[in-house]
Amino acid sequence: MNVSSPMTPSRSPSSMPERILHRLDWHVIRRLDGLLQGNYHTLFYGPGLDFADLREYQPEDDIRHIDWNVTARLNEIYVRQYYEEREITAWFLLDISRSMAFGPADRTKQLVMIDLAGTLARLLTRQGNRVGAMLYNGTGGRTIPPLGGQKQVLRLIRELGREDGGPGIGETDLKPLLQAGHNTLKRRSLVFLMSDFFSLPGWEKPLALLNRRHDLVAIRLWDRREDELPAAGMLYVEDSETGEQVYVDTGDPVFRHRLQAAVAARETALQESLNRAGVDLYAVSTDDDLVQALVRMASLRKRRRR
Numbered sequence: 001m002n003v004s005s006p007m008t009p010s011r012s013p014s015s016m017p018e019r020i021l022h023r024l025d026w027h028v029i030r031r032l033d034g035l036l037q038g039n040y041h042t043l044f045y046g047p048g049l050d051f052a053d054l055r056e057y058q059p060e061d062d063i064r065h066i067d068w069n070v071t072a073r074l075n076e077i078y079v080r081q082y083y084e085e086r087e088i089t090a091w092f093l094l095d096i097s098r099s100m101a102f103g104p105a106d107r108t109k110q111l112v113m114i115d116l117a118g119t120l121a122r123l124l125t126r127q128g129n130r131v132g133a134m135l136y137n138g139t140g141g142r143t144i145p146p147l148g149g150q151k152q153v154l155r156l157i158r159e160l161g162r163e164d165g166g167p168g169i170g171e172t173d174l175k176p177l178l179q180a181g182h183n184t185l186k187r188r189s190l191v192f193l194m195s196d197f198f199s200l201p202g203w204e205k206p207l208a209l210l211n212r213r214h215d216l217v218a219i220r221l222w223d224r225r226e227d228e229l230p231a232a233g234m235l236y237v238e239d240s241e242t243g244e245q246v247y248v249d250t251g252d253p254v255f256r257h258r259l260q261a262a263v264a265a266r267e268t269a270l271q272e273s274l275n276r277a278g279v280d281l282y283a284v285s286t287d288d289d290l291v292q293a294l295v296r297m298a299s300l301r302k303r304r305r306r
Contacts, residue, residue: 017157020118021150028119031291036298040123043298044090044190054078088190089146090124090131091214092117093181094160095195097138097172102196103223103286112221112286113194114160119290120192121153134184135159136177143184174199178206185214193218196226197270208277217301218279223286227263229256280304 036043054070057077065079094117100110121131125148132146133156144152144159174195181191191214193207210216229235231251248255274281282300284293 017154017161020114020157021122021154024115024119024122028115028290028294029122032119032123032294035291035295040127040298043294043301044088044124054080088124088129089187090120090129090190090192091146091181091185092121092131092133092156093177093191093193094133094135095138095172095174095177096135096160097198099172099196099198100221102226107286109196109221109223109286110160112284112288112290114157115290116219116221116284116293117160117192117194118153118157119294121156122150124190125149125153131156133159134177134180136174136180138172141177141180171200172198174203175206178203178210182206182210182213185210189214191216194221195219196221201273204273204277207274207279211277211279216279217297218274218281219297220281220283221286222283227260229259231256 054067055078057066057079061079067078067080070078094113096110096113100113101108103109103111117133124131128148130146130148131152133144135141135144142159144156146152174197178193181193185191191210193210193216197220207216207218229250233251235248235250250256271281280300282297284290284297
């Protein structure tokens with residue numbers, strides 16, 4: 001059960017996208033420009049989008065670029081080389097289900113998502129790229145067609161700020177969002193998947209298919225208070241996905257042990273699912289400094305490509 005507490009209410013996102021973007025420009029993007037010195041290559045760009053040529057495999061090459069048909073025919077390992085396009089299309093697949101409203105009042109997972117998606121969209125459009133989005137609230141969703149420019153960033157922020165989370169009946173299922181992405185995005189794109197990954201099982205296959213076709217960046221948004229409860233005596237706790245409430249003794253050692261065991265089992269299952277899909281996951285906490293989180297993400301992406 002995804003545990004939430006009445007001690008951590010959520011606040012509605014600001015209805016002023018211009019203010020949010022202005023804050024991001026001054027407090028996030030300016031710092032990123034200084035730390036990354038304008039080199040967003042490691043943060044954004046994957047192996048390229050257009051096939052260029054074949055060459056023999058070298059030890060530092062990414063095995064995902066091996067052309068198995070040519071390798072089998074020539075009995076030597078060959079890899080595909082790509083041209084990197086100057087302009088790319090980026091898509092945001094965004095989970096805005098009820099559990100994303102969890103966290104401190106001024107720093108819920110949804111508010112962190114707004115800042116993170118707004119920052120990435122701003123950086124991409126600033127370089128002449130187009131961005132689009134698919135927003136999924138657990139029962140349905142809406143699509144923002146890809147466009148460039150500041151107005152598109154403001155539209156994305158505005159849409160993310162709309163309060164239309166799912167009705168809280170049953171758990172979120174990420175499978176429809178991932179299938180929609182796979183079925184809709186025909187041309188190879190840069191795809192940012194953002195979710196807390198509280199979902200029914202069965203999403204591994206569409207995630208793997210999406211990762212095979214596109215340059216996928218999977219980002220998990222989380223809050224440490226979801227995995228722990230203060231020893232504060234008897235409390236009502238609520239499952240933020242289903243709305244189910246349970247009255248528990250938070251000081252009971254047996255209850256606390258069972259909670260930690262459930263958290264550990266959930267983490268193990270998530271990692272196994274990601275491993276089966278062949279996807280690396282980047283974690284961003286509601287406690288993180290966004291600039292440092294993005295720099296850490298860039299460093300990890302660069303290291304994993306070697």
